[in-house]
Amino acid sequence: MPVPAYSFLLLSGVLFTMGAVGFLIRRNPLVVFMCIELMLNAVNLAFVAISRYLNSLDGVVFAFLVITVAAAEVVVGIAIIVQVYRAGRPMDVDDLDLMKE
Amino acid sequence: MTINISGIGIDYGAILPELVVAGTAIVVLFLELVVPPDRRRWLAAVTVIGLLGALVATIPLWGQNRSAFGDTVIADSLAVFFNVLLIAITIATVAISPRYLHALDLDYGEYYILILGATAGMMLLAAATSLMTIFLGIELLSISLYVLSGFARTTLRSQESALKYLLLGGFATGFLLYGMALIYGATGSTTLRGIAAFTTAASSNAAGNVLLLLGIGFLSVGLAFKASAAPFHMWTPDVYEGAPTIVTTFMSVATKSAAFAAVGRVFIATFPSISSRWYFPLALIAIFSLFIGNLVAITQDNIKRMLAYSGIAHAGYILLGVLPGTAQAFSATLFYIAAYSVMNFGAFAVVTAVAAGGEQNADLSHWRGLFYRRPFLATVMTIFMLSLAGIPPTVGFFAKLFVFQALVNAQIWAPLIVAVIMTIVSFYYYLRVIVIMLAAPDEVAVEKRPLGIPTSTVLGVAGLATVVLGIFPAVVLDWATRAASLHF
Numbered sequence: 001m002p003v004p005a006y007s008f009l010l011l012s013g014v015l016f017t018m019g020a021v022g023f024l025i026r027r028n029p030l031v032v033f034m035c036i037e038l039m040l041n042a043v044n045l046a047f048v049a050i051s052r053y054l055n056s057l058d059g060v061v062f063a064f065l066v067i068t069v070a071a072a073e074v075v076v077g078i079a080i081i082v083q084v085y086r087a088g089r090p091m092d093v094d095d096l097d098l099m100k101e
Numbered sequence: 102m103t104i105n106i107s108g109i110g111i112d113y114g115a116i117l118p119e120l121v122v123a124g125t126a127i128v129v130l131f132l133e134l135v136v137p138p139d140r141r142r143w144l145a146a147v148t149v150i151g152l153l154g155a156l157v158a159t160i161p162l163w164g165q166n167r168s169a170f171g172d173t174v175i176a177d178s179l180a181v182f183f184n185v186l187l188i189a190i191t192i193a194t195v196a197i198s199p200r201y202l203h204a205l206d207l208d209y210g211e212y213y214i215l216i217l218g219a220t221a222g223m224m225l226l227a228a229a230t231s232l233m234t235i236f237l238g239i240e241l242l243s244i245s246l247y248v249l250s251g252f253a254r255t256t257l258r259s260q261e262s263a264l265k266y267l268l269l270g271g272f273a274t275g276f277l278l279y280g281m282a283l284i285y286g287a288t289g290s291t292t293l294r295g296i297a298a299f300t301t302a303a304s305s306n307a308a309g310n311v312l313l314l315l316g317i318g319f320l321s322v323g324l325a326f327k328a329s330a331a332p333f334h335m336w337t338p339d340v341y342e343g344a345p346t347i348v349t350t351f352m353s354v355a356t357k358s359a360a361f362a363a364v365g366r367v368f369i370a371t372f373p374s375i376s377s378r379w380y381f382p383l384a385l386i387a388i389f390s391l392f393i394g395n396l397v398a399i400t401q402d403n404i405k406r407m408l409a410y411s412g413i414a415h416a417g418y419i420l421l422g423v424l425p426g427t428a429q430a431f432s433a434t435l436f437y438i439a440a441y442s443v444m445n446f447g448a449f450a451v452v453t454a455v456a457a458g459g460e461q462n463a464d465l466s467h468w469r470g471l472f473y474r475r476p477f478l479a480t481v482m483t484i485f486m487l488s489l490a491g492i493p494p495t496v497g498f499f500a501k502l503f504v505f506q507a508l509v510n511a512q513i514w515a516p517l518i519v520a521v522i523m524t525i526v527s528f529y530y531y532l533r534v535i536v537i538m539l540a541a542p543d544e545v546a547v548e549k550r551p552l553g554i555p556t557s558t559v560l561g562v563a564g565l566a567t568v569v570l571g572i573f574p575a576v577v578l579d580w581a582t583r584a585a586s587l588h589f
Contacts, residue, residue: 009286016279023272032268039275046282058291059282062233066278069240073271076247080263087257093268096261099339099406 262343277323470542
């Protein structure tokens with residue numbers, strides 16, 4: 001029996017929410033960054049599911065674009081996080097507060 | 102030259118300006134390997150030449166309506182308007198860069214490559230007519246700017262601003278993409294033309310389609326983040342303060358301009374038939390931006406933070422022109438964007454020139470008596486401050502006037518009243534800078550650190566343009582009106 005499209009969308013919604021909540025409550029920059037990746041992958045799942053459901057290829061192409069761009073973002077992101085780490089700063093987003101009004 | 106491969110419409114001429122900018126980035130990438138470190142100034146020259154080439158490539162596209170690559174990009178007057186604006190901003194940025202980078206020991210070739218990458222992304226965003234190209238444009242500019250904000254690698258503040266921009270930017274990208282996925286699911290199309298066809302079809306009942314409305318909501322969050330409109334502005338003050346001032350100068354005007362090009366294409370051109378659904382949330386974002394930007398700017402003692410909040414307020418004014426949802430009102434928005442670009446670039450360029458003596462100089466206490474130490478810088482800064490406040494005869498006055506006029510014509514009163522009151526509030530913090538610069542200094546000593554010809558020229562031109570366009574706004578308004586006729 002084929003799995004109906006809305007169950008994929010539901011799963012994607014759950015994953016996206018998990019990512020967004022994790023972004024808001026986790027404090028280690030690496031974990032926060034992983035939560036963003038989770039959100040992007042939830043989007044990919046939605047794109048592919050919708051693409052299959054609508055029988056159009058646009059969503060699959062979009063998912064490939066998202067994967068590529070996410071990879072580029074990870075490269076830059078990890079470099080920035082490592083740079084902050086090497087400066088001897090605590091790995092905690094709440095403690096990165098040199099700039100406050 | 103159009104080669105049709107199964108109707109995809111490959112047309113390199115339509116994206117030639119973007120290709121030239123991206124090509125210049127690759128050329129600079131290789132030149133960086135062979136140019137000796139003390140000759141990095143040459144890279145700036147090559148960058149400017151490439152940008153001038155892109156400018157030449159973009160002008161012939163004015164007045165055309167060339168949809169290419171399967172409706173994903175378009176070469177029309179709106180794209181040309183933004184291309185010219187963005188290229189001008191980038192040329193001015195690159196012109197004042199070498200001296201600043203040298204002073205702060207940041208003289209690396211990667212800077213120019215990243216600036217060109219960001220510019221190519223912005224130009225793509227201004228020409229994008231598909232959710233895919235909008236996403237690609239936003240990410241190309243964002244990823245370049247993440248690196249640029251952390252470009253002062255060993256400075257803690259710069260690192261911190263890069264990390265904050267990266268994390269919050271990635272979060273916003275997630276929302277943007279989820280919105281795009283929902284819109285795709287609701288309409289079955291990723292091109293703006295296809296989406297508009299769906300929403301205007303009587304059978305679709307687009308105004309009651311929850312999936313579509315949710316998608317538009319998420320998409321708006323992503324775009325509002327890039328335009329730094331409240332309540333999605335939290336990153337702006339920290340990133341603007343921590344990033345090297347030259348990068349702040351660039352992104353404060355260029356990113357905002359490009360984001361509003363996408364806002365225009367999405368809201369005015371694609372979703373006019375359901376304007377009753379997006380009008381209220383957008384009006385709320387505009388009012389929020391006006392309140393938060395103007396009120397918090399009053400309390401700032403760091404000029405970069407003050408200008409960051411002022412930029413949030415200006416995002417509010419610019420968004421007001423989108424509210425009526427007509428091409429005429431959008432022309433006021435375009436005029437505002439052009440005016441904002443000139444005056445805000447100028448203001449940040451002055452901050453850059455002052456900050457070349459050390460980033461701590463962004464503190465307002467350092468600006469005390471600037472009139473006596475750096476008469477030229479203080480004079481042009483006065484012009485930019487008056488213009489940002491909207492005092493005639495500067496271009497900032499007409500920018501506000503045209504937007505307010507558009508609101509009156511559309512009989513949109515509540516946001517208009519807020520905007521007028523907040524404009525009066527803004528006089529305080531803009532004029533405060535002038536008063537501080539005029540205050541008698543502790544010791545009178547004219548600084549002998551010369552500005553250099555490129556910086557003086559850029560500042561002079563920006564100051565002159567602020568005044569001249571304030572006396573003769575008709576030329577730019579005419580261009581803006583012709584560019585505002587939106588196509589897909």
